[in-house]
Amino acid sequence: MQLAPGHNCDSARSRYPATVREVAAALAARYADFDHYNLKDPLDELLFIICSTKTAESSYRATFGQLKEAFPTPRALAEAPAEYIAKPIIAGGLSGKKSRSIRALLDAITARFGAPTLEPLRDMNDRDAEAFLTGLPEVGKKIARCVLLYALGRQVFPVDTHCWRIARRLGWVRRTQKDGHCAPRDADRLQARIPPELRFSLHVNLISLGREICTARTPHCAACPIDPWCRRIGTHAIPTKSTGSSAARFG
Numbered sequence: 161m162q163l164a165p166g167h168n169c170d171s172a173r174s175r176y177p178a179t180v181r182e183v184a185a186a187l188a189a190r191y192a193d194f195d196h197y198n199l200k201d202p203l204d205e206l207l208f209i210i211c212s213t214k215t216a217e218s219s220y221r222a223t224f225g226q227l228k229e230a231f232p233t234p235r236a237l238a239e240a241p242a243e244y245i246a247k248p249i250i251a252g253g254l255s256g257k258k259s260r261s262i263r264a265l266l267d268a269i270t271a272r273f274g275a276p277t278l279e280p281l282r283d284m285n286d287r288d289a290e291a292f293l294t295g296l297p298e299v300g301k302k303i304a305r306c307v308l309l310y311a312l313g314r315q316v317f318p319v320d321t322h323c324w325r326i327a328r329r330l331g332w333v334r335r336t337q338k339d340g341h342c343a344p345r346d347a348d349r350l351q352a353r354i355p356p357e358l359r360f361s362l363h364v365n366l367i368s369l370g371r372e373i374c375t376a377r378t379p380h381c382a383a384c385p386i387d388p389w390c391r392r393i394g395t396h397a398i399p400t401k402s403t404g405s406s407a408a409r410f411g
């Protein structure tokens with residue numbers, strides 16, 4: 161394992177926060193906290209995330225725009241049958257499943273708040289707002305925390321596929337599931353290790369890194385801005401794109 165710059169040998173506990181801060185600073189210098197076009201209205205953000213499921217960024221942004229064009233107000237959308245909701249989002253794929261999810265979400269939200277709105281979440285604390293959101297159909301911690309982070313400005317850390325993969329490669333968290341997926345307790349453990357004021361920055365910049373450099377199949381470590389702090393856990397001797405050399409370090 162390569163030690164991080166500025167490492168002191170006291171203990172893993174003492175060096176861990178420093179490493180997180182150094183990684184966050186290196187990523188912020190590279191990606192400047194680009195927010196990936198997420199939205200400030202919590203209901204819009206929730207629908208945007210549903211539209212993005214298993215869909216390329218270029219497609220889901222257009223798909224969400226077409227949904228908003230077809231149903232300009234939340235009430236218009238809330239009154240539409242699922243088959244009508246499916247039509248404007250068909251280009252993003254899985255339109256049948258996504259339209260049924262949107263239908264079920266709007267029904268549940270309207271039943272609780274009397275209208276298709278998530279504005280009441282602004283008056284809730286983080287824990288209550290997250291509990292409400294995760295109680296909605298097909299909404300887990302990742303989606304709930306995206307709504308809280310992007311639309312409500314809360315200091316939470318959604319663990320998406322990029323954040324999970326890179327955190328494991330860095331050695332910040334271990335997988336606990338045989339299938340390698342992030343369990344709810346894993347998401348909580350990882351969030352707890354990231355200082356609240358760094359959560360937005362780290363989340364958005366890890367996504368940028370995961371799309372550009374630390375991809376699932378071919379991490380381009382030679383070009384990576386956080387290479388000095390990375391243990392490359394779970395990576396193998398993959399030739400890097402820029403040098404053709406092998407990633408020789410293992411966690």
Ligand code: SF4
Pocket residue numbers: 326329330373374375379380381384385386387390391392393395
């Ligand atoms: S050094 Fe390699 S494995 Fe580590 S974050 Fe960068 S690209 Fe990913």
